[in-house]
């Protein structure tokens with residue numbers, strides 16, 4: 001097996017059958033492998049999604065490799081780290097890249113720590129320069145970008161909305177099965193998270209409210225507008241912190257990273273940490289009392305005025321459309 | 322029992338954001354660091370919440386010594402704040418961040434924790450608000466062979482075990498882990514408390530334990546950065562906002578019309 005391949009690693013099947021962000025991260029991997037004239041491998045920990053072989057073909061994957069073990073279904077982080085470390089010893093990847101899910105935020109730095117490798121999170125894009133990699137990542141909640149340089153054999157994590165995948169038409173790739181020694185998970189889940197309704201991450205239309213709504217009661221206007229448009233309600237962090245809505249609604253750097261087609265921000269100032277979760281939206285609409293609010297710098301359409309006066313009219317107009 | 326909280330000093334993220342919005346955020350001649358000297362430095366918000374998590378364990382009756390530790394250029398003021406909040410010991414590792422990366426910071430923290438006899442629980446912030454990396458806690462955990470539980474909104478001691486409520490996109494998840502462990506704290510834990518005036522006065526006299534890489538027998542090779550920051554820049558926001566004018570009912574109709582015309586709706 002070719003060493004120094006670019007290896008995309010995923011685990012846990014996502015909702016649509018394929019691992020979350022698989023296409024985006026394969027897209028990034030394909031670009032890098034192409035630039036370096038290296039193989040692109042896709043390492044799947046745990047069950048293989050039905051669409052994986054076809055997707056691998058579309059992104060020019062040379063080897064689709066699967067580590068199958070009951071301990072990896074669902075995959076705890078100890079099992080993931082062990083599995084990747086075992087893979088690394090055998091296959092010595094040129095670099096290992098992951099899509100930045102919550103689990104990836106644990107597994108990527110742990111793998112790097114275990115193996116003494118470099119790790120970079122929040123990646124947006126990557127370039128190969130001589131024998132090193134330069135990763136552009138976001139910092140200060142999105143107020144700045146940094147370029148980190150690392151050597152070969154690093155663990156790199158990229159943010160979901162960084163890439164626009166473009167599938168090719170390669171033939172499906174047959175999976176190869178790899179062995180793995182089981183480990184005991186040290187962290188035991190005693191109560192699983194159970195929410196399985198529609199998620200902000202997948203929403204086409206999002207209406208988000210912020211502190212400018214004035215009070216928790218007014219959040220129902222956000223829910224009504226979202227419902228009238230067939231979208232989902234989101235929120236900025238302060239109103240989550242204040243208990244107006246629960247944290248599954250939080251959009252931003254430390255909340256959900258969304259990429260709706262339409263994002264309506266109401267009474268939200270447009271702090272970088274909020275924009276980190278919505279700036280990939282196709283069209284942003286901002287409603288804010290303050291004409292100088294940062295949110296207008298990102299918006300396609302702006303309405304300057306009192307959200308509490310405009311929201312009822314928008315609910316009406318959206319309902320009548 | 323011994324609890325250690327790792328805290329980092331950062332530039333006030335709200336102030337950084339205000340400069341950015343005003344288009345006045347500047348990168349220095351080195352092309353790497355923010356120059357605004359007017360931006361105040363403070364304890365990373367999540368780290369203050371990590372101290373809060375420890376204090377809540379104490380409120381719930383747990384008996385432990387609390388040590389707060391920081392690696393950075395001048396962490397003393399911030400560490401005195403930690404002492405005022407109830408840390409029995411404050412430890413400063415004075416280093417130049419420009420010469421380190423996340424691995425070397427984690428190596429320093431782990432070496433100090435080991436040298437001081439280990440810990441039953443290490444609390445960190447979920448991420449530092451300057452680099453947003455969120456990797457140091459996992460690197461410390463790996464270096465000490467401990468498990469790590471991230472993004473906690475609540476931490477409880479149940480017998481010999483820790484019960485941690487984690488924030489996930491699918492809602493809260495409750496996990497249990499045996500000590501020693503590393504746990505990272507998220508903002509969902511809620512506002513940290515303020516120190517009392519008398520605690521602040523008393524904390525002024527608390528002297529930090531100062532530890533150097535040499536004290537920890539860490540030579541340059543062990544602290545060699547693997548991740549080099551080569552450049553920092555302020556991204557451009559394009560900005561082509563069209564303001565819709567009129568009475569609320571008019572702008573509402575106009576907006577829906579525009580979105581339909583653009584095929585967004």
Ligand SMILES: Cc1cc2nc3c(=O)[nH]c(=O)nc-3n(C[C@H](O)[C@H](O)[C@H](O)COP(=O)(O)OP(=O)(O)OC[C@H]3O[C@@H](n4cnc5c(N)ncnc54)[C@H](O)[C@@H]3O)c2cc1C
Nearest residue numbers: 210211212236237252253254255267268269273274289307
């Ligand atoms: C490390 C870190 C991580 C963070 N992560 C996130 C995150 O994931 N998500 C997030 O959202 N934030 C996050 N934040 C917080 C972020 O920096 C901002 O503080 C937050 O986004 C501000 O929320 P807001 O816009 O609702 O409130 P404010 O900044 O208070 O803005 C309220 C806005 O409402 C407007 N307004 C007031 N009244 C009205 C009215 N009647 N009608 C119309 N407009 C009105 C005001 O003009 C103002 O622009 C993070 C911060 C840090 C430091």
Ligand SMILES: Nc1ncnc2c1ncn2[C@@H]1O[C@H](COP(=O)(O)O)[C@@H](O)[C@H]1O
Nearest residue numbers: 327328392445446448449454455456457
């Ligand atoms: N220099 C440091 N000194 C002490 N703790 C740190 C330092 N850097 C990071 N940490 C801890 O690790 C967490 C995550 O930091 P980071 O990985 O830099 O985003 C912080 O919230 C702190 O708890």
